[in-house]
């Protein structure tokens with residue numbers, strides 16, 4: 257296999273032309289990206305005198321997963337303890353790295369030579385909660401869950417306080433916006449309870465603030481916990497008007513009762 261997607265959390269063998277084969281375990285390095293770490297193959301064993309780290313994917317380089325017998329014969333730990341120790345939470349073992357490249361919401365947005373990298377609007381919040389306008393930065397995608405994506409910010413924003421080079425962010429593709437937009441976990445938790453009518457000027461259909469934070473900024477005198485069925489906000493991209501409407505019924509009853517929070521929320525990736 258050369259051009260198939262390499263699975264995360266897997267022992268693979270890489271055949272780099274003109275070099276000894278490498279056996280390595282695949283993992284996500286939060287700083288450097290998707291990688292494999294292991295050793296050079298020497299006959300039927302591994303040269304464990306020095307570690308080898310390669311960044312993936314390596315276009316055109318044939319690779320294959322090791323089978324369980326090979327993993328046992330080489331005495332390899334799976335997963336190796338260094339993965340969690342040094343690189344933190346990982347994608348589910350065996351999940352193909354790069355599935356987002358063909359995602360209908362993202363396809364066509366990636367750089368040809370950097371197939372995980374695209375531009376995303378990042379921000380400190382909308383115009384009501386932050387004086388800093390959104391900025392477009394390059395982001396390397398590292399995960400996807402439905403239509404919510406995760407990635408690492410590649411360049412330093414000019415004026416933002418909450419996002420910097422290397423930040424892990426979550427983003428969605430919004431109607432009316434030139435680039436996908438950053439969202440927070442809090443925003444995603446609250447988003448389902450509201451209908452955000454597209455901006456009347458540009459059609460943008462997301463907010464840069466969690467509705468509860470936005471309401472607190474726009475209506476500071478409304479008592480905490482008061483229900484609001486509809487309010488308007490300024491579009492964070494063009495300054496137009498967005499109308500935000502609660503999905504709760506006019507009698508105040510929830511049309512869709514909130515489910516108890518699952519142990520691992522659905523918007524967490526791994």
Ligand SMILES: [Zn+2]
Pocket residue numbers: 455456457458459460491492493494495496497
């Ligand atoms: Zn707008």
